[in-house]
Amino acid sequence: MQPKFTTVRELYSRFSAKEDLSKLGNIYLSGWIRTNRDSGSIGFIALNDGTCFKNIQLVYNGDLENHDVVSHLLTGATIGVHGEIVMTPEMKQPFEMHVTSIEVLGECSSDYPLQKKRHSFEYLRDEAYLRPRTNTFTALYRLRSVLALGVHEFFQGKGFVYVHTPEITANDAEGAGQVFTIVTPDDQGKMSDTDFFGRRASLTVSGQLHVEAFAMAFRDVYTFGPTFRAEKSNTTRHASEFWMIEPEIAFADLDDDMALMEETIKFLIQYALDKCPDEMAFFDRMISPGLLDKLHRVLSTPFTKMEYTDGIKILQDAVKSGKKFENPNIEWGMDLQSEHERYLTEEVVKGPMFLINYPKEIKSFYMRENDDGKTVAACDCLVPGEGEIIGGSQREERYEILEKKMEKIGNKEGLEWYLNLRKWGGCIHSGFGIGFDRLLMYITGIANIRDTEPFPRTSSQLKY
Amino acid sequence: MQPKFTTVRELYSRFSAKEDLSKLGNIYLSGWIRTNRDSGSIGFIALNDGTCFKNIQLVYNGDLENHDVVSHLLTGATIGVHGEIVMTPEMKQPFEMHVTSIEVLGECSSDYPLQKKRHSFEYLRDEAYLRPRTNTFTALYRLRSVLALGVHEFFQGKGFVYVHTPEITANDAEGAGQVFTIVTPDDQGKMSDTDFFGRRASLTVSGQLHVEAFAMAFRDVYTFGPTFRAEKSNTTRHASEFWMIEPEIAFADLDDDMALMEETIKFLIQYALDKCPDEMAFFDRMISPGLLDKLHRVLSTPFTKMEYTDGIKILQDAVKSGKKFENPNIEWGMDLQSEHERYLTEEVVKGPMFLINYPKEIKSFYMRENDDGKTVAACDCLVPGEGEIIGGSQREERYEILEKKMEKIGNKEGLEWYLNLRKWGGCIHSGFGIGFDRLLMYITGIANIRDTEPFPRTSSQLKY
Numbered sequence: 001m002q003p004k005f006t007t008v009r010e011l012y013s014r015f016s017a018k019e020d021l022s023k024l025g026n027i028y029l030s031g032w033i034r035t036n037r038d039s040g041s042i043g044f045i046a047l048n049d050g051t052c053f054k055n056i057q058l059v060y061n062g063d064l065e066n067h068d069v070v071s072h073l074l075t076g077a078t079i080g081v082h083g084e085i086v087m088t089p090e091m092k093q094p095f096e097m098h099v100t101s102i103e104v105l106g107e108c109s110s111d112y113p114l115q116k117k118r119h120s121f122e123y124l125r126d127e128a129y130l131r132p133r134t135n136t137f138t139a140l141y142r143l144r145s146v147l148a149l150g151v152h153e154f155f156q157g158k159g160f161v162y163v164h165t166p167e168i169t170a171n172d173a174e175g176a177g178q179v180f181t182i183v184t185p186d187d188q189g190k191m192s193d194t195d196f197f198g199r200r201a202s203l204t205v206s207g208q209l210h211v212e213a214f215a216m217a218f219r220d221v222y223t224f225g226p227t228f229r230a231e232k233s234n235t236t237r238h239a240s241e242f243w244m245i246e247p248e249i250a251f252a253d254l255d256d257d258m259a260l261m262e263e264t265i266k267f268l269i270q271y272a273l274d275k276c277p278d279e280m281a282f283f284d285r286m287i288s289p290g291l292l293d294k295l296h297r298v299l300s301t302p303f304t305k306m307e308y309t310d311g312i313k314i315l316q317d318a319v320k321s322g323k324k325f326e327n328p329n330i331e332w333g334m335d336l337q338s339e340h341e342r343y344l345t346e347e348v349v350k351g352p353m354f355l356i357n358y359p360k361e362i363k364s365f366y367m368r369e370n371d372d373g374k375t376v377a378a379c380d381c382l383v384p385g386e387g388e389i390i391g392g393s394q395r396e397e398r399y400e401i402l403e404k405k406m407e408k409i410g411n412k413e414g415l416e417w418y419l420n421l422r423k424w425g426g427c428i429h430s431g432f433g434i435g436f437d438r439l440l441m442y443i444t445g446i447a448n449i450r451d452t453e454p455f456p457r458t459s460s461q462l463k464y
Numbered sequence: 465m466q467p468k469f470t471t472v473r474e475l476y477s478r479f480s481a482k483e484d485l486s487k488l489g490n491i492y493l494s495g496w497i498r499t500n501r502d503s504g505s506i507g508f509i510a511l512n513d514g515t516c517f518k519n520i521q522l523v524y525n526g527d528l529e530n531h532d533v534v535s536h537l538l539t540g541a542t543i544g545v546h547g548e549i550v551m552t553p554e555m556k557q558p559f560e561m562h563v564t565s566i567e568v569l570g571e572c573s574s575d576y577p578l579q580k581k582r583h584s585f586e587y588l589r590d591e592a593y594l595r596p597r598t599n600t601f602t603a604l605y606r607l608r609s610v611l612a613l614g615v616h617e618f619f620q621g622k623g624f625v626y627v628h629t630p631e632i633t634a635n636d637a638e639g640a641g642q643v644f645t646i647v648t649p650d651d652q653g654k655m656s657d658t659d660f661f662g663r664r665a666s667l668t669v670s671g672q673l674h675v676e677a678f679a680m681a682f683r684d685v686y687t688f689g690p691t692f693r694a695e696k697s698n699t700t701r702h703a704s705e706f707w708m709i710e711p712e713i714a715f716a717d718l719d720d721d722m723a724l725m726e727e728t729i730k731f732l733i734q735y736a737l738d739k740c741p742d743e744m745a746f747f748d749r750m751i752s753p754g755l756l757d758k759l760h761r762v763l764s765t766p767f768t769k770m771e772y773t774d775g776i777k778i779l780q781d782a783v784k785s786g787k788k789f790e791n792p793n794i795e796w797g798m799d800l801q802s803e804h805e806r807y808l809t810e811e812v813v814k815g816p817m818f819l820i821n822y823p824k825e826i827k828s829f830y831m832r833e834n835d836d837g838k839t840v841a842a843c844d845c846l847v848p849g850e851g852e853i854i855g856g857s858q859r860e861e862r863y864e865i866l867e868k869k870m871e872k873i874g875n876k877e878g879l880e881w882y883l884n885l886r887k888w889g890g891c892i893h894s895g896f897g898i899g900f901d902r903l904l905m906y907i908t909g910i911a912n913i914r915d916t917e918p919f920p921r922t923s924s925q926l927k928y
Binding site for chain 1: 465466469471473494495496497513514515540541542544569570571572573576577593594596597601602605606608609610612613616617620623624625626627628629630631632633634642644645646647648655657660661662663665667674677678680681682683684689690692694696704705707714715716717719720723861881882884885886887888889890891892917918919921923924925926927928
C-alpha cells in the first residue's frame with residue numbers, strides 16, 4: 001500500500017466547513033508541480049494533486065535535506081510532500097503548506113511540452129494526452145465528468161431507464177449521413193464487410209430506433225453513449241465520434257417532449273453551476289466573458305415556441321427590411337441555416353426558443369405527420385449564441401402511414417421490427433437528441449468541439 | 465400535452481409510506497396489458513405501465529361503455545384507464561384499481577410473438593426488441609440501468625473523474641485479440657481503411673492506455689463505455705460488443721488496486737440489493753435459486769490473496785490427490801483455465817480471492833515487472849460460481865523497462881505518447897477492468913451474456 005494521503009479537495013472542503021487546518025498536524029500530499037521558484041532561502045511550489053481545480057502553495061526553505069534537487073525540479077514533476085498547513089487569511093490563497101520533506105516520485109525532463117507559458121488551443125490539441133494537466137482542460141474534463149453524472153441523475157431521478165443501445169448496427173437511423181463500415185478478415189485473410197456478422201455492419205449514428213423499442217416497455221427511457229458520423233466536414237462543430245443523450249418518452253406528444261427538453265437543459269446548466277463553481281468561474285473569466293450571465297438568463301427564461309411557417313415569414317420580412325444573410329433566399333420548405341436560426345433566437349425572440357412543425361420533406365421518416373399533410377411534429381431548440389442545441393420530434397405511431405413512408409424511401413427491409421412496434425401495443429411517443437459535446441461547448445463557451453473531447457476524432461485526426 | 469397520469473411506481477411508493485390510496489380519488493394510468501380475463505360480469509387486467517416491476521390489477525365490469533371491445537383486448541395492447549384505487553389488504557396484491565373507463569391507445573394483433581405462455585431465452589433472444597416486456601427482461605434491464613448509475617455514483621463519490629475514452633483508435637491496447645477495422649469509401653468509392661483518418665483505425669478493445677494519460681492529471685479516473693472484440697468464439701461469456709468499467713488510480717500499487725476492486729464489487733452488489741429488491745428477489749426465485757445467499761456471502765467475506773505460484777502448487781497437489789481437470793497438465797507459466805480458477809475459489813479458498821503475481825510471459829506489456837524478474841504485479845479477482853470477474857495490475861512506471869518491452873513486442877511506434885507518460889511526471893499507478901455485462905451475469909444469475917445486453921452482438925448475430 002502507498003502512504004495514506006490527504007487531498008487538496010479535502011483540505012478545501014474542510015476549510016469551507018470552517019475547520020482550522022493548522023490543527024491537522026503533519027500530513028502527506030502528492031501531485032504534480034505546476035510551477036517552482038526558489039530564491040535560495042525560500043522556495044514556492046504550486047502543486048496540483050489532481051483532485052481539485054485549485055493548486056496548493058508549498059513553501060520550502062534552504063535547510064530541506066535535498067534542497068538542491070528540489071529547487072531544480074521542473075514543471076510537471078511528480079512529488080510526495082510531508083508538511084503542515086498554515087492558515088494565511090491575509091493572502092490570496094487561504095492556506096499553504098510548510099513542507100518538512102519532499103520526495104521526488106517522477107522527474108520531468110526539460111523537453112516537457114507544457115512549459116509555464118500559455119499555449120494555444122491548437123498546440124494543445126496536438127498534445128491531447130497532456131492537456132488535461134492545463135487549467136482549461138482540468139476544468140473542462142472535470143465538468144464533462146460531473147455533467148455526465150448529472151445526465152444520469154436527472155433521468156433516473158425521474159424514473160427513466162438507461163439503455164445501452166448498440167454501437168454496431170445493421171441500419172443507419174437517419175437514412176442519411178455517411179457511416180463507418182466495419183470489416184474483419186475472412187478465412188482467406190481478405191477484409192470483408194459481411195464475414196463476421198453475415199451482413200453489412202456499421203457504426204451507429206443514433207440509438208433512437210433501438211431505444212424506441214424500450215420505450216414501449218419502460219415508458220421513459222434514455223440512451224447516452226458514443227455515436228459516429230463519417231463526414232469529412234472540417235468545422236468547429238463536427239466530430240466523427242461524439243456522445244449523444246437520447247431520451248424517448250411514451251404516452252407523450254410534441255408538447256410533452258418540449259417540456260422535457262426545457263427541463264433537461266435547465267437542469268444541466270444549474271447542475272454545472274452548482275457542482276463546478278470554480279470551473280464555471282474560470283470559463284467565465286478566461287474563455288467566454290459573460291458566460292455566467294448568458295446561462296443565468298436561460299435559467300430564468302421560459303422557452304418560446306414558434307411555428308416554422310411563422311419563422312419563414314419573419315425571415316422573409318427581415319430580408320425585405322434590409323437584413324443581410326449569406327443565404328437570403330428564404331422559402332417555405334428550406335432547411336434553415338445557422339445564421340437564420342440565430343437571427344430568430346437572438347434578434348427576434350431574444351431568448352431560447354423552439355421552432356416547430358417543419359416541412360416533412362426536410363425531416364426524417366419516423367417523425368409524425370401533422371394533419372395539414374405538409375409538416376411533421378418536429379422541433380429544434382435554438383439558443384442565443386449557438387443556434388440549434390437539440391432536435392426532437394413526436395414519432396409516427398400509425399402503422400400504415402409509417403409503412404408507406406418507409407416503402408417510399410426504401411428502408412423497410414431490415415427495419416420490419418421497428419414498424420412492428422406500431423402493430424403490437426404501440427402508442428403516442430416522442431423523443432429528442434442532445435449532442436453532449438455541443439452542450440459542453442455551450443455551457444463552457446469553448447469554441448471548438450475538439451476541445452471538449454478527451455481524444456477527438458475528426459477526418460485525418462487519429463494521432464492517439 | 466397528454467393527460468396527466470399517475471404511475472404504478474408512485475402508487476407503490478405512496479403505499480410504502482402508509483398512505484391510504486383510496487383517498488386519491490379518480491386517477492389516470494396508462495400502460496400495456498400483460499393478461500386480460502373476463503367472465504362477462506367482471507373482468508381483470510394485469511397492467512404494466514413500465515415504471516415498476518410489479519403489475520397493477522384492473523377490475524372492470526359489464527357496464528363499461530366499451531365492454532365488448534375491452535373484454536376482447538389481447539396481451540400486449542396499450543390502454544389508458546380512469547378509475548379509483550381500492551385497498552385489498554386480504555389479497556395477494558395490496559391494492560387494485562376499479563376502472564370507470566378504458567381507452568384503447570394501441571391494439572395488439574393476435575400474431576404478437578409474446579403470448580401468455582413462458583418463452584425460452586433462446587426464443588426471446590430472437591425477439592430482442594420485444595423481450596423488455598417480459599418479467600425477466602423488465603427486471604434485468606432495469607437493474608442494468610440502475611447499476612450503471614451505481615457505477616458513476618461510486619466512483620464520482622470518491623472523487624474519480626469519468627473519461628470518455630475514444631471508441632475509434634489507432635492502437636489495440638492488449639497487442640492481442642482480434643479487432644474490428646473501420647473503413648469508408650474513398651474518392652473512387654472503393655472501401656479504404658486509411659482514407660478517412662489517414663491511417664488504419666479500429667474499434668477499441670480497452671480504454672486503459674488512454675485513461676492512464678488522464679490519471680496523470682486527475683489522479684483517480686475511470687472510463688465506462690463500449691469495447692469490442694472481433695472473436696468468433698461462440699460461448700455464453702463472449703460478446704463482440706460489451707461495456708467495460710476501467711478505473712485507473714495514480715500513487716497506488718497493486719495492494720491499493722485490490723482494495724479498490726473489493727470495495728467496488730461489494731458496493732455494486734449492495735447497490736443492486738438496495739435499489740432493486742423486487743428484481744433481485746425475482747432472480748433469486750426464478751433464475752438462480754440461492755443467488756441472494758451467494759451475494760450476501762460475498763459482502764460479508766474479506767477477499768483472500770494467493771500467489772499464482774502457490775496456486776499452481778495447490779492445483780498440482782490436487783491432481784496428485786485425484787482431482788480430475790479437463791486440462792490436468794498444471795505447470796508454472798501456464799494460463800489458468802476457468803476450471804482451475806473455480807477450483808481455487810470454490811474448493812480451496814471457498815470465497816472471493818485475488819490470484820496475484822502472474823508469469824510475465826502470459827500477461828500484457830504494460831504490467832509492472834516484479835523484482836524476481838519472472839512475474840508481474842497483476843491480479844485476477846476470482847469468485848465462486850463464476851471464476852474471474854476482474855483483471856487488474858500495477859502499471860510499469862519505469863521508462864526504460866517499458867521501452868524495452870515495447871520494442872520487443874514491436875508496438876512502440878504510435879505509442880510513443882504512452883511511453884512519454886513515464887518521462888514527464890510519471891508515478892506509480894494501477895488499474896483494473898470489469899466487464900459490466902459479466903458483472904450483471906454474476907449479480908443476476910443469468911447464464912448467457914446475450915441475455916444481459918439490450919441488443920447483443922456476436923458472430924453472425926446482427927438481426928436488429
